[in-house]
Amino acid sequence: MADLAAVPERHATFVETKTLHALAAPIETHGTLAWRRPDQLEKITAPPHPERLLLRGERLSLTLGEQPTREIDLTTAPPIAGIVTAIRATLAGDLAALEREYSVGLEGDRAHWRLTLVPSDPAVARFLRVARIEGSGPMPDLVAFEQSNGDASVMRITPTP
Numbered sequence: 727m728a729d730l731a732a733v734p735e736r737h738a739t740f741v742e743t744k745t746l747h748a749l750a751a752p753i754e755t756h757g758t759l760a761w762r763r764p765d766q767l768e769k770i771t772a773p774p775h776p777e778r779l780l781l782r783g784e785r786l787s788l789t790l791g792e793q794p795t796r797e798i799d800l801t802t803a804p805p806i807a808g809i810v811t812a813i814r815a816t817l818a819g820d821l822a823a824l825e826r827e828y829s830v831g832l833e834g835d836r837a838h839w840r841l842t843l844v845p846s847d848p849a850v851a852r853f854l855r856v857a858r859i860e861g862s863g864p865m866p867d868l869v870a871f872e873q874s875n876g877d878a879s880v881m882r883i884t885p886t887p
Contacts, residue, residue: 729836729864731819736761736865740769742881759883761817767810781810808850809871812843812857816866828857838862 738759745752757771771777778789786798786806800807808827815823824830824843827850831842843857853874860868869881 727819727821729819730817730861730866733761733817733864734763736817737886738865738883739886740881740883742771742879744877744879746877747875758886764818765814767814767817781814786810804847804849805853808845808847808854809857812859812871813869816841816859836863 736759739756740759741754741756743752743754753775755771755775755777757769757777759770760766760768765781765783767779767781769777769779771779776791778787780787784800784807786800787795788798789795798806800810811823811827815821821830824841827847828843828845831840831844833840833842839861841857841859843859845851845854851874855872855874857872858868858870859866865883865885867883867885869883870879872878
């Protein structure tokens with residue numbers, strides 16, 4: 727966690743595969759990620775499924791294609807806040823924040839590690855069954871979520887200079 731906490735800013739590309747019960751085949755998207763201390767995260771998904779997600783503090787802005795931007799106050803959306811905490815607290819190396827909201831399992835060593843996060847808040851657990859974040863040194867390279875309904879997403883992350 728100290729290695730993660732020491733990085734003030736990260737930039738990466740991603741490929742995300744979502745498996746949804748409502749669809750016959752998985753959806754694959756790609757784009758860029760940016761993390762800036764203390765709490766800013768941006769995810770830009772390229773066409774054909776353009777999306778921009780910007781997290782600053784407790785505000786989440788979501789823009790889907792050409793639609794108007796939707797603002798979400800995380801204090802009023804526990805399931806979304808729970809997912810945000812899993813990602814943001816991991817990037818910040820904030821084990822105490824993870825332990826407040828999850829049962830935390832850690833495997834591996836600095837060269838290759840895996841966090842397994844099981845929500846302790848029932849409101850989050852109704853939506854998210856488990857989160858898995860893997861990485862090497864101070865860089866996560868995989869973020870996977872399994873929802874309570876069986877839908878899942880796996881994001882593979884490649885750092886950029």
